[in-house]
Amino acid sequence: MIPKKFKQRYKKIIPDFDKFLDYYSKRQAVSIRVNTIKTSKEDFLSMTHLRIKPVKWYADAFFVDTQHAAHVASTLEYFLGHIYLQDAASMVPPLVLAPHEGERVLDLTAAPGSKTTQMSQMMNNRGCIIANDNAYERIKALRGNINRLGCMNVVITRRDVRSFPASENERFDKVLLDAPCSLEGSMRKYFIHWSEGGVRSLALLQKKMIDAAWPLVKRGGELVYSTCTYAPEENEGVVQHLLQENEDAVLEKIKVKGLDHHEGITEFRDTTFNPELRKTARIYIHDYNTGGFFIAKIRKER
Known part of the structure; x- marks a missing residue:
């Protein structure tokens, strides 16, 4: 309350x-940031199975579809440091x-x-x-x-x-x-x-x-x-x-x-x-x- x-x-x-x-x-919406130290946005987009849409104010960031949000931290991209969970x-x-x-x-x-x-x-x-x-x-x-x-x-x-x-x-x-x-x-x-x-x-x-x-x-x-x-x-x-x-x-x-x-x-x-x-x-x-x-x-x- x-x-x-x-x-x-x-x-x-x-x-x-x-x-x-x-x-x-x-x-709250779940969002990720592509870590361009380890990968490119283009490579990430070509490989990911996450359903995402762009964050308007940051080219390397995406909102994750609600059905996929709970699984972000268990993806290979996450463990490799290619993405970071961040509001x-x-x-x-x-x-x-x-x-x-x-x-x-x-x-x-x-x-x-x-x-x-x-x-x-x-x-x-x-x-x-x-x-x-x-x-x-x-x-x-x-x-x-x-x-x-x-x-x-x-x-x-x-x-x-x-x-x-x-x-x-x-x-x-x-x-x-x-x-x-x-x-x-x-x-x-x-x-x-x-x-x-x-x-x-x-x-x-x-x-x-x-x-x-x-x-x-x-x-x-x-x-x-x-x-x-x-x-x-x-x-x-x-x-x-x-x-x-x-x-x-x-x-x-x-x-x-x-x-x-x-x-x-x-x-x-x-x-x-x-x-x-x-x-x-x-x-x-x-x-x-x-x-x-x-x-x-x-x-x-x-």
Whole structure:
């Protein structure tokens, strides 16, 4: 059952709210990413027996037919590392960050490796990605996925984001902070854990994490901040905090070809956010039957 407080919070800010609520009773679409480090999309399509259709915003990704979805992880393609099970919405933050060959990239909360391995293939396995996480058990999954997918440009570290060492000579071209959150975009699985108190506590943690992440970005570099939640306190509120504390932080408008998303909000209850926050992106579960996501891209001025 969806809590009354949840409905009261979001009725005014989420479009097509009744449809949004209906999607909590629907099974989320299953999607895969073709791992072009080990195969080509053309070779995969010529060999696979899965019934699939394209993800509009990522040429190497596909939605899997419901009848085949349960069998993806037992296919030969999966065991060989030719495909990776990944929510199509979670592919958006790496697409927004857009890492290139030869760049230094930091994924601050990398496990289990969905976005790390996606960025590795976007970089053609060149350059360097530091894949960091604080949880030992999750790092084991991260290592397994990196090995299965053949990502050779990834180095794993284990640090609390809030104490990740910053050095003037060791800053990064691109930094991804996919922050721990209240999981509202994944509530078809985790709804039982939701509370407004949890949202407030996580927002405090996220502000500390983004404060620690910003010094790691080099001049002219970019930070992508993302969550799989809708809470403005964890999204627009965290990004506004960064902008207020750092004069060199400039918000960039989110543009991903093939993806129709919603703008970030500027008002919630008694709080007014900077109009610049409209440049951020929101994806709701009823848009594409994916998970929900928030994405912001911030550039550090030279």
